[in-house]
Amino acid sequence: xxxxxxxxxxxxxxxxxxxxxxxxxxxxxxxxxxxxxxxxxxxxxxxxxxxxxxxxxxxxxxxxxxxxxxxxxxxxxxxxxxxxxxxxxxxxxxxxxxxxxxxxxxxxxxxxxxx
Amino acid sequence: xxxxxxxxxxxxxxxxxxxxxxxxxxxxxxxxxxxxxxxxxxxxxxxxxxxxxxxxxxxxxxxxxxxxxxxxxxxxxxxxxxxxxxxxxxxxxxxxxxxxxxxxxxxxxxx
Numbered sequence: 065x066x067x068x069x070x071x072x073x074x075x076x077x078x079x080x081x082x083x084x085x086x087x088x089x090x091x092x093x094x095x096x097x098x099x100x101x102x103x104x105x106x107x108x109x110x111x112x113x114x115x116x117x118x119x120x121x122x123x124x125x126x127x128x129x130x131x132x133x134x135x136x137x138x139x140x141x142x143x144x145x146x147x148x149x150x151x152x153x154x155x156x157x158x159x160x161x162x163x164x165x166x167x168x169x170x171x172x173x174x175x176x177x178x179x
Numbered sequence: 180x181x182x183x184x185x186x187x188x189x190x191x192x193x194x195x196x197x198x199x200x201x202x203x204x205x206x207x208x209x210x211x212x213x214x215x216x217x218x219x220x221x222x223x224x225x226x227x228x229x230x231x232x233x234x235x236x237x238x239x240x241x242x243x244x245x246x247x248x249x250x251x252x253x254x255x256x257x258x259x260x261x262x263x264x265x266x267x268x269x270x271x272x273x274x275x276x277x278x279x280x281x282x283x284x285x286x287x288x289x290x
Contacts, residue, residue, distance in 0.1 A: 068222075095276060097276060097278075099278075106280055106282050106283065107223075107268065107270075107278075108280075109277045109278060112276045112277065114276075119276065120276055120277050122277070123180075154222050156278075166276055167213070167225065168225070168278060169225060170223045170224070170225075171222050172221055173221075173222050
């Protein structure tokens with residue numbers, strides 16, 4: 065079974081620009097979560113999607129948005145980039161095994177650098 | 180929201196010795212506690228998880244214990260090997276598909 069795919073793996077942008085990151089979950093998984101990882105703040109939850117609906121959102125400004133398509137692929141968008149948005153953005157594919165909380169499998173991440 | 184604290188931040192052990200990482204959580208409603216291992220340039224990899232209806236779980240050299248009353252859980256790695264060197268994260272979650280992570284522990288296994 066193929067793992068979680070994230071594209072691109074590396075990205076360099078300048079302040080004020082916008083960026084779109086893509087995530088393809090594990091086949092059969094219908095839920096996707098996004099996290100931001102920085103040395104200062106660690107791993108922080110951005111949002112979670114299930115069947116094209118955002119079910120939960122973390123404490124990030126409205127510049128951070130996402131969506132999910134009918135094939136479960138997800139994208140996240142960051143508008144008006146700031147230097148502090150430089151981070152590793154991780155996508156997690158969520159498995160439902162009959163328990164109340166899904167097991168989450170992470171992709172390799174997209175390294176975003178804002179200059 | 181949930182607050183997860185993880186200790187120690189760095190851990191150096193001799194090959195063959197055991198390593199223990201401890202985490203505490205604040206929200207008594209949390210019911211799922213996974214542990215992830217992250218190697219340089221890679222995403223976090225799930226190594227073991229435990230749910231609140233279980234006190235202990237073991238998978239080969241890795242074990243996790245959970246004390247719901249004290250709101251803490253621990254990762255135990257026995258017979259450490261050089262390939263165990265990585266950053267380890269604990270996390271906690273309730274029924275909301277959101278993981279709250281600890282700050283991470285950098286484990287170095289000395290040959």
